[in-house]
Amino acid sequence: MSGTVVRGTVHRGNYRDSVELMGIAAELEREPAVTRAGLLMGTPANKAVLESAGLTVATGNGAGPNDLIVAVAATSAAAADAAIARAAELLADRGGSSEVSGDGGTAQAPATLDDALGRMPDANLAVISTPGTYATAEALRALKRGLNVFLFSDNVPIEDEIELKTMAAKKGLLVMGPDCGTSIVDGVPIGFANVVRRGNIGLIGASGTGIQQVTCLIDRFGGGISHALGTGGRDLDERVGGRTMLAAFDRLLHDDRTDVVVLISKPPSPRVAAAILDVVRTSPKPVVVDFVGGDAAAIRSAGAYPAATFDHAAAIAVARAAGEPAPDAERSLPPELEADAAKSAVSLTAEQREIRGLFSGGSLAGEAKLILHDLPAGWKARILDLGDDEYTVGRPHPMIDPRLRFDQILAAGEDPAIGVVLLDIVLGFASHPDPAGALVPAIRVASQAAASAGRGLAFVASVCGTEGDSQGYNRQVASLQEADVIVASSNSEAARVAARIATNCATSASTGTPTITGASSAAAARGGHR
Amino acid sequence: VTIEAGRPLVGLGQGLTPSGDDLLVGLTAALTALGQPIARPLAAAWATDAERGTGLVARTFHRNAAVGEYTERMHTLMASILAGPASGIDTAVRRAADWGASSGGDTLVGVVAAFSGIQA
Numbered sequence: 001m002s003g004t005v006v007r008g009t010v011h012r013g014n015y016r017d018s019v020e021l022m023g024i025a026a027e028l029e030r031e032p033a034v035t036r037a038g039l040l041m042g043t044p045a046n047k048a049v050l051e052s053a054g055l056t057v058a059t060g061n062g063a064g065p066n067d068l069i070v071a072v073a074a075t076s077a078a079a080a081d082a083a084i085a086r087a088a089e090l091l092a093d094r095g096g097s098s099e100v101s102g103d104g105g106t107a108q109a110p111a112t113l114d115d116a117l118g119r120m121p122d123a124n125l126a127v128i129s130t131p132g133t134y135a136t137a138e139a140l141r142a143l144k145r146g147l148n149v150f151l152f153s154d155n156v157p158i159e160d161e162i163e164l165k166t167m168a169a170k171k172g173l174l175v176m177g178p179d180c181g182t183s184i185v186d187g188v189p190i191g192f193a194n195v196v197r198r199g200n201i202g203l204i205g206a207s208g209t210g211i212q213q214v215t216c217l218i219d220r221f222g223g224g225i226s227h228a229l230g231t232g233g234r235d236l237d238e239r240v241g242g243r244t245m246l247a248a249f250d251r252l253l254h255d256d257r258t259d260v261v262v263l264i265s266k267p268p269s270p271r272v273a274a275a276i277l278d279v280v281r282t283s284p285k286p287v288v289v290d291f292v293g294g295d296a297a298a299i300r301s302a303g304a305y306p307a308a309t310f311d312h313a314a315a316i317a318v319a320r321a322a323g324e325p326a327p328d329a330e331r332s333l334p335p336e337l338e339a340d341a342a343k344s345a346v347s348l349t350a351e352q353r354e355i356r357g358l359f360s361g362g363s364l365a366g367e368a369k370l371i372l373h374d375l376p377a378g379w380k381a382r383i384l385d386l387g388d389d390e391y392t393v394g395r396p397h398p399m400i401d402p403r404l405r406f407d408q409i410l411a412a413g414e415d416p417a418i419g420v421v422l423l424d425i426v427l428g429f430a431s432h433p434d435p436a437g438a439l440v441p442a443i444r445v446a447s448q449a450a451a452s453a454g455r456g457l458a459f460v461a462s463v464c465g466t467e468g469d470s471q472g473y474n475r476q477v478a479s480l481q482e483a484d485v486i487v488a489s490s491n492s493e494a495a496r497v498a499a500r501i502a503t504n505c506a507t508s509a510s511t512g513t514p515t516i517t518g519a520s521s522a523a524a525a526r527g528g529h530r
Numbered sequence: 531v532t533i534e535a536g537r538p539l540v541g542l543g544q545g546l547t548p549s550g551d552d553l554l555v556g557l558t559a560a561l562t563a564l565g566q567p568i569a570r571p572l573a574a575a576w577a578t579d580a581e582r583g584t585g586l587v588a589r590t591f592h593r594n595a596a597v598g599e600y601t602e603r604m605h606t607l608m609a610s611i612l613a614g615p616a617s618g619i620d621t622a623v624r625r626a627a628d629w630g631a632s633s634g635g636d637t638l639v640g641v642v643a644a645f646s647g648i649q650a
Contacts, residue, residue: 015546015587016546017546017630017631018544018545018546018547018630018631018632018633019630019631021544021545021546021631022544022545022631022632023631025544038544039544040543040544040545040548041541041545041546041548041584041585041588043540043541043542043548043583043584043585044541044582044583045538045539045540045541045542045543045548045550045583045584046541046542046543046548049542065541065582065583065584065585065586065589066585066586155621155625389624395631
């Protein structure tokens, strides 16, 4: 190709995990003027390839097999130089976290559990994130030493989970996990968690992003968190029997700082639900239960408050924590979102009848699926949980690595059947430093692609996070809004906006008035919806 | 499979352990598991090339392959493949593929090459 400029640099003795190298290459290629970026070790075979591509600059520097070569092809010299400089920056940025500290002094990480306990004898919690095969042994070791366990590891057999939780019960300890992503213990965030106000509401959740969404909304509604305890996704399975949820519930009932308890889980098996509600029935503290789509009547008859959505759970908890009565679930949309939904509906063609959910949070995807279950005829919702195992093989979770969603958004822009793209943006510790910013370029390209094909494409998103998170709630919202994304205040509200766009289209199609104004279309849709 | 055919792959490709090295190690791991006597001489020849031909991490994998040693992940994978369909091959393959950015997939290409070579 004419007009291609190739540049290369050598970073000597620079050892980076392949995942990081690929990440940097992907980030360089995000710049439209960069046609190809590669980060390779300076082996003879790789140098031969680079030389045949005209990249003697890098190879001429005498790179050896332990040196890292950054090679970039771009449409202009300036773009190529900029990419090379950016690569150097990124390599320097990531240096701190991945390089083994060589000073050998006081900062050296402990090599064993006993080593760690020797340095911190009053520790009462171990965080374990070894591969699943070894996690059980480590967790047993921790329990034997009287430590509570936060078990981040997945792929732990269910028999092991039962054994660990049985042992923990005997010792009066808590096993959060396996596959537990989120907890806040006594104000200390563990795993994926957000910076939230402390207060008198305690949570127990079998779902990570469910806990994140509810804690963030409690914070936004003016409430605060005493503890948020993850149980691991399998805890309410028939075989595990909710062992951790029951143990954690007992703790929160006896915790002076906790006045209201919120339980979050996908619908448990009936037997486990009954066991949990039996205990809930005896609780002197108000209990809010969100068994996403679970049996509300059973919850009510146990004296607890059934919540229809995560924001409903947060709203009830905050009200009860302040001694006020529990509010009903919010079903209407604020006027500005009604207007946005009406405007979007008008821009869609008659072929665009799919809502495509591209989610990083599993529970958020589950909640959206439930809300979008009932759509007007001709519409369908395809909600993808991109954090699920089938998508994460060989790559980091989409809350950390935006590439998969980036590509899916681009693909949505080319798909004439998709009218609405629904997104969750999850902030907090361990999440991507700028998740909205990382997706905005794809959103712009996809919008443009749809527009040049003569159709609209609505993007609807919610941001799960707080202003205290390093990514900054307001900054994330602003960067989405700049790209014409409709930003709802919660995940369930975002799903309801998507549903409203669908009902607006259906209404305008059935009345044969494709260009009705925002206000009347919204009113018509609301009237028709009830 | 010949020594010569594998040589150009030593040190070739993206990543901290170049793709070619991952493939070759996967190939000899599978041949070893299948009891093919050619596995050791192949691994030894490529390990010799790797001394100057690739980075420290990949070189170490080659050195171990040359004496018939592979990672636990590879052993688990081979054991489940050889034990037959009911032994959780899916999980073992998924875990093997999960390794690194592309190294897992590259290694599996070598494994597949070994199995299809033996069947042919």
